[in-house]
Amino acid sequence: MDNLIKVPQLPKAKVMLWTDVSYHDMEVIDKMQSIPDLESALCSVFRIDLPEPKREVLLELFVQTVLFSREHSLKKEQTSALLSIIKSIHEANIETPFNNIEQCLRYYKELLLCHSVRRPPFSINLFSYEEVDCILKYIYNNYLRHYKLYKYIFTPQVKLDLSLTYSEITDHGSATTEDSSLADVGNTMEKETMPNQILSSETQETPISDNSATSSASVSDLRTLIEQEVRQQMKLVSGQLEETIREKAFQCNSNLNPSQHNNKTKN
Template identity: 35%
Template sequence: MDTEAKVRKARICIWRDLNIHHMEIIEKVKTAEELKWVLAEFFSLQNSESDPRAAVLLELYFYTLQFCRDQKFSREQTSCFFSIVKETHQTCMETPLGNMDRCYSYFTELLMCHAARRPPFSIDLFNQEQVLQITEYVVNTYFRHFKLYKYAYTPQVRLDISLSYIGMEVPEESRDEETPPQDHSEGPSLAASEEEEKTAETVLVLESDTAPLKEYIRVQLNEEVSQLRSTVEGKLRENEENFSAQLATLEEQPVKKSAKGKRK
């Protein structure tokens, strides 16, 4: 996943992901299970039972089509709105960084491309009332759960750390030495017993010498972890407040547009 978002330009997207043949099959489907199976076949999401990301994407596509059915959209409108949702989701997944403002801006640009007749740049596929319904639906479903989508599709990063301290002697690895064959029939030899005793004494000496250092490292790590935890919790609270403020702003925009329409 790239850390930099691509620059996307809104274009007319009718028949982009669902063509006429797809829409004919979808219109014949009667049950929710059949519709999910059809969508899984269209977009290669057959592993949704074992892959959580595929399951999330399948649910997004399924409820998008359910909304189109509830609003009694035509084939062209259904295909277009499905592609708008799909394009918005792909924009969200382009970067693990927060890009909700960019996604919402791109979503509105796509929607406006299909709400005014200005060929070849836009077409009047949706009327004003449908635009408001679509905006309200996407805000209340996708953008309200924007952070959950971002979390589900952001790869987990694991950091492995190895520490080395100046002044600490690192025991050299014992070299394999050739030893003459011994007769074990009469029990362990005296040389072997002496070697085991020396090894045990060496281990005890090393443990006694490094015990204070280990305790110091443990205390320092606990302090660092506590500071890091408090910093992360503060960032999470700050991000949550910013997200709530942005979401409130997005919810107010359709209301303002509808109020202007009534004044006209």
């Protein structure tokens, strides 16, 4: 698995007539009436070689798109373009494990615009206004509403591994090198000011043990304080992230269902 995580980017919309599904492929697909035969044909056309459940989910997406095209009597070139649009939106979604719903929304609207307005070579009028309206609803109900499920299945999970390193503290809990040097300077100054005072071995051992115990206790307290502060900051960041996700989800739902949002506002 690649350790590099891609940042969400907005793909460039373009005309997708006969891009993934050729005219001959559409003739083969039209001959298939049963679901297993249709899955086999689509698996061969798109060269799907994925493990389960990814393979089954992707085939189900393409099969439902073909059935939708048949239900609305779309032509071969329209069905081919619609399959490529669905495939392109799906690839844009699973390109990154991060949330890129806004990019996908803009992208699929631009794709439909490229196939509904005559402006060669940038766009063609492949779909009528009524067909575009039906396709918009179909893509929203069958893919964008399940956007997170597709991302969960087809993208790797991202986990935060946090570790703390105490660079100024040794493994035995002793003082830092800077503190040790300051202590040496203090001892030298004390010897110079009291040259005639002779310390016994007992009086020398007592302050050393006290300093060692005090240093060990201060190191333990420092670690506890840092860990508590990190936990508090992680809880704060997690709460802010959840609030941002809820706001983005509400905003996206409002953009996808403007009529429903307006009715709630009026009420």
